[in-house]
Amino acid sequence: MALYTPAYQPTGDEIAVLTTSKGTIRVQLAGKDAPIHVGNFVELAQKGFYDNLKFHRYVPGFVIQGGCPTTRDLTPEQVINEGSRRGCGTGNPGYSIKEEFTTNPHNEHNDGTLAMARSSNPNSAGSQFYFCLGAQPMLDDGYTVFGQTVEGMDVIGKLRVGDVIESVVIENAAE
Structure with a gap:
């Protein structure tokens, strides 16, 4: 799969507001440390990909993981009861992006850190x-961190399989 380079250039001021079925989470995105990941996330959010x-x-x-497009047309109950059979966790946006865990100077998986999942290929995040859910330092050398939760840790703690990402809005995004 071809590597995608997002057109969006982060300023470092972007905040992702994830509205979920359990409440709202605000994440300070790390645009200076992981510009490809933040640019990609902003573009996907602005297109409504995560809705x-x-x-x-x-x-x-x-961890609690989301963002797989195979879950879009499934009910929460289908994701809970039939997720693996229906391919949940295997989807992508049709491309992948280059890893930044080797270049991000602050690539630390702390409680509430937002990072990109990938397959065994380091350049397979999408x-x-x-x-x-707590510090995960064993992930620091293999997965790109691109944000830190600033509000809504209580919401993250309530999230479970089947919970809905209602929307992702990016505040302070450059035009």
Whole structure:
């Protein structure tokens, strides 16, 4: 799959506002540290890509993951009961982006960190993201961090498989 370079150039001031079925989460995006990941996330959010996707993976004390387009047309119950059979966790936006965990000077997986999921190929991230549920330093050398939660940690703690990403809006995005 070809590597995509987003046209959007982050300023470092972008804040992602994720409205979920459990509440709202605000994330300070790390545009200076992970410009490809932030640019990609902003572009996808502005296109409405994340609207009505479901969280499809929850590992207590580890991560809650969403952003897979295969969940779009499924009900929360279908994601909960049939997710793996229906391909949840295998989708992407039709491209992948270059890893930035080797160049991000602040690539630390702390409680509430927003990072990109990927397959075994380091350059396979696309749209799937996760929030860390506690510090996960073992991920620092393999997954790109591109934001840190500034409001809504309580919401992240309530999220489970099947919960809905109602929308993602980017505040302070450059025109």
